[in-house]
Amino acid sequence: xxxxxxxxxxxxxxxxxxxxxxxxxxxxxxxxxxxxxxxxxxxxxxxxxxxxxxxxxxxxxxxxxxxxxxxxxxxxxxxxxxxxxxxxxxxxxxxxxxxxxxxxxxxxxxxxxxxxxxxxxxxxxxxxxxxxxxxxxxxxxxxxxxxxxxxxxxxxxxxxxxxxxxxxxxxxxxxxxxxxxxxxxxxxxxxxxxxxxxxxxxxxxxxxxxxxxxxxxxxxxxxxxxxxx
Numbered sequence: 001x002x003x004x005x006x007x008x009x010x011x012x013x014x015x016x017x018x019x020x021x022x023x024x025x026x027x028x029x030x031x032x033x034x035x036x037x038x039x040x041x042x043x044x045x046x047x048x049x050x051x052x053x054x055x056x057x058x059x060x061x062x063x064x065x066x067x068x069x070x071x072x073x074x075x076x077x078x079x080x081x082x083x084x085x086x087x088x089x090x091x092x093x094x095x096x097x098x099x100x101x102x103x104x105x106x107x108x109x110x111x112x113x114x115x116x117x118x119x120x121x122x123x124x125x126x127x128x129x130x131x132x133x134x135x136x137x138x139x140x141x142x143x144x145x146x147x148x149x150x151x152x153x154x155x156x157x158x159x160x161x162x163x164x165x166x167x168x169x170x171x172x173x174x175x176x177x178x179x180x181x182x183x184x185x186x187x188x189x190x191x192x193x194x195x196x197x198x199x200x201x202x203x204x205x206x207x208x209x210x211x212x213x214x215x216x217x218x219x220x221x222x223x224x225x226x227x228x229x
Contacts, residue, residue: 052218055154055155059154060220063153064224066096069098070084072179072180074180080133082132083136083180085137086162087109090160091111091138092109092162093108093109098121098123104124105132106123109143115157115198116154117157119152120143120150121149122145127146130147154192158193159190163187164183165185166183185226187221
C-alpha cells in the first residue's frame with residue numbers, strides 16, 4: 001500500500017471547501033471595507049464640522065472687537081454726526097476704534113455678498129479717503145473708497161442677518177434720527193457650510209440642493225451687547 005500517497009490525497013482541499021473559504025474571506029473583506037468606509041465618513045464629517053465652527057468663531061470674534069469700539073453721536077462737530085447704520089439685513093456700517101487703527105477712529109462696514117461675509121474699513125492715514133461723518137448707506141461706498149482695506153472674514157456663508165435692538169431689547173430698524181446713537185445690542189445670525197460641501201452645493205439644484213443644505217449647513221447666532229452708550 002502506498003501510505004505516503006494516501007496521506008497526500010487526504011490533505012487536499014475539495015472544491016466545495018475552497019469555495020466556502022473564499023465566501024468567508026469575501027464576507028470578512030466586505031465587513032472590513034464597510035467599517036473603513038464608515039470611519040472615513042465620520043472623519044470627514046468631523047473635519048467639516050470643525051471647519052464650520054472655527055469660521056463661526058472667527059466671524060463673531062472679529063465683529064465683536066469692531067463693535068466694542070464703536071461710537072455714535074449727534075453733532076460730534078457742529079452739524080456733523082457719527083452714525084451707526086444697519087443698511088440692510090445683511091449689511092452693517094459704523095465708526096469704531098478698531099485694532100488696525102491702534103485706537104484711531106475708522107469707518108467700518110460688513111456685508112453678506114457672494115456667499116461671503118466681507119469687511120471693509122478706512123483709517124485716517126495719508127492717501128486714504130476717510131470721512132467719519134460721510135455717507136455709509138451701502139457697503140460699496142466704503143469698499144470703493146481710495147485706500148480702503150477690504151477682505152473676506154469667512155466664506156461658505158449661506159445666510160447672514162444683522163439685527164439691532166433698542167433699550168427695550170426690541171428689534172429696531174436702525175435708520176433715520178436713531179442712527180446717531182448706538183443700539184443696546186447687535187445680533188448676527190449666520191448659516192455656514194464647509195468648503196468641500198459648498199463645492200457640491202453650488203452644483204446642485206432644486207430639492208437635492210435643499211436636502212444637501214439641510215444635511216451639511218449649520219446655523220449660529222451671537223448677540224453683542226453695546227449698552228446703548
